[in-house]
Every structure is written in C-alpha cells, then in structure tokens.
Amino acid sequence: MPIAYTQWADTYELFEGETAQETWRQGIAADLAKLAGGPGRVLDLGAGTGVGTRVLGKLLPRLEVTSLDRSPEMLNWGKVPKDRQIVGDMADFRAGQDVTGDAFDFVVSGFDALNYLPPEALASCLAGVADVLRPGGHMVFDYSTRKVLSADWAALEYSQDKDGYTLHRRHAWERAYDRSRTVLTLSRSGEVLWRETHIQYVVDPFTLEEIARAHGLHTVAVRNIESDTYSPSHTTHVYVLRRK
Numbered sequence: 409m410p411i412a413y414t415q416w417a418d419t420y421e422l423f424e425g426e427t428a429q430e431t432w433r434q435g436i437a438a439d440l441a442k443l444a445g446g447p448g449r450v451l452d453l454g455a456g457t458g459v460g461t462r463v464l465g466k467l468l469p470r471l472e473v474t475s476l477d478r479s480p481e482m483l484n485w486g487k488v489p490k491d492r493q494i495v496g497d498m499a500d501f502r503a504g505q506d507v508t509g510d511a512f513d514f515v516v517s518g519f520d521a522l523n524y525l526p527p528e529a530l531a532s533c534l535a536g537v538a539d540v541l542r543p544g545g546h547m548v549f550d551y552s553t554r555k556v557l558s559a560d561w562a563a564l565e566y567s568q569d570k571d572g573y574t575l576h577r578r579h580a581w582e583r584a585y586d587r588s589r590t591v592l593t594l595s596r597s598g599e600v601l602w603r604e605t606h607i608q609y610v611v612d613p614f615t616l617e618e619i620a621r622a623h624g625l626h627t628v629a630v631r632n633i634e635s636d637t638y639s640p641s642h643t644t645h646v647y648v649l650r651r652k
C-alpha cells in the first residue's frame with residue numbers, strides 16, 4: 409500500500425491549501441502571536457508542503473521554521489529549503505537532528521497532522537518534543553476531535569472537482585481498531601491516477617493532557633479553533649503545552 413502523502417503531494421495544495429491556511433491562521437498562528445515576543449526557532453511536525461511556514465512567515469516573520477515530515481515528496485513540492493527540512497518520523501526524532509542542533513522555542517503541528525499518530529506513537533512524539541524544546545518553550549497544535557473521526561466521518565463519501573482533477577474521499581470509522589480510515593482516489597477524465605489510504609487516530613483531551621504531563625509538558629490551554637471557548641464535542645481543538 410503506498411504511503412500516505414507520497415502521490416498526493418502534487419495536488420495537495422490544490423485541494424487543501426486554502427483550508428489549511430485558514431486552520432493555521434485561526435489556530436496555531438493566533439496563539440503564537442500571543443506567545444512569541446521576538447525572534448524564535450520553530451519546529452513544524454508533519455509540515456507537509458510548508459503551508460504553516462508560509463502563514464507564519466507573513467504574520468510572524470521573526471520566527472524561523474524548520475520543517476519535519478516523513479514525506480520528502482511533500483517537502484520538495486513545497487520547495488522547503490534543504491537546510492530547513494528534516495525527513496523523518498514525528499514519533500521518532502530527538503534533539504540534534506536539525507542543522508544547528510540548538511533547542512527550539514516552539515514546536516508546532518498543523519492541520520491535524522498529529523492525528524496520524526496512534527496513541528503510543530503520540531506519546532513517543534511528545535517525548536521528542538520535550539527533548540527539543542528549551543525549558544519554558546511551548547508546543548502549539550490543532551487536533552481533530554473524536555466527534556469528527558468517529559461521528560462526522562463515520563461513513564462519509566464525497567468528491568471535489570478542481571482544475572480537471574476529481575478527488576474522491578471515502579471515510580470510515582473502524583470501531584474495532586478505534587481509528588478512522590480514508591481512501592482517497594484521484595482521477596482525471598474518468599481515469600484513476602492513484603489511490604492512497606490514510607489512517608488517523610484520536611485521543612481525548614484528558615488522555616492527551618496525561619501523556620503530555622508524563623513527558624514534562626504542562627497543558628496551558630485547550631480551545632475550540634474559532635474561539636477562546638472550549639467544548640469537548642467541537643470539531644478541532646487547539647492545544648498549548650509548556651515545557652517545564
């Protein structure tokens with residue numbers, strides 16, 4: 409089975425670019441604007457084509473972003489400079505993997521990238537975050553809730569047409585595995601170009617807080633993406649964690 413986000417790299421921004429940018433503006437960028445007083449080093453986990461780097465570059469240009477993703481196709485499509493990219497697994501990185509080896513002031517992860525990690529991999533990822541963040545540094549990320557994966561996407565199919573391409577998505581909640589499966593099919597003029605399967609997971613806010621705390625990351629805030637309020641059943645939450 410082809411790895412997710414290898415074939416999709418070329419048309420990812422065509423279908424997701426605008427929504428991803430808006431998610432970054434409402435989510436991570438809004439919180440970083442309150443936390444970042446000046447220059448700072450940022451590590452973006454699951455950075456993909458670098459949508460987050462571009463949004464932060466416009467709104468908070470004094471931040472310098474390093475992008476980590478397991479898909480070189482995504483990083484390269486986004487022309488992420490080689491000295492600012494790390495090809496690797498979010499669940500398996502530690503300090504010293506980027507060019508400078510210095511600690512980061514912020515770790516971010518946008519547009520539900522962390523939902524790709526099963527709970528044990530998420531725990532390993534947060535251990536890595538604690539390793540690369542400076543003391544007092546923050547992690548800010550958006551995360552799809554259980555409502556989206558297990559209810560809204562329980563059994564949902566739809567297609568989008570753009571620039572002569574049709575992207576068909578078939579979502580299913582796999583109750584036995586506590587995870588969501590999405591099959592993406594891209595076609596053009598009726599001919600199937602490729603298919604990718606994406607598996608996503610979700611842990612509830614209290615579990616996420618406990619995993620984070622076990623790795624020395626204290627939860628400062630959790631909010632719904634469009635506001636400062638919090639409701640467990642919202643679609644997307646934005647988390648701010650702080651390293652002790």
Ligand SMILES: C[S@@+](CC[C@H](N)C(=O)[O-])C[C@H]1O[C@@H](n2cnc3c(N)ncnc32)[C@H](O)[C@@H]1O
Pocket residue numbers: 412413428453454455456457458459460476477478479482496497498499517518519520521524525
């Ligand atoms: C929904 S996309 C988000 C991309 C980008 N953050 C954005 O805002 O457009 C998820 C990204 O996470 C990456 N990803 C998924 N699992 C990963 C893992 N275990 N390690 C590193 N990257 C991963 C994928 O390759 C993909 O680029």
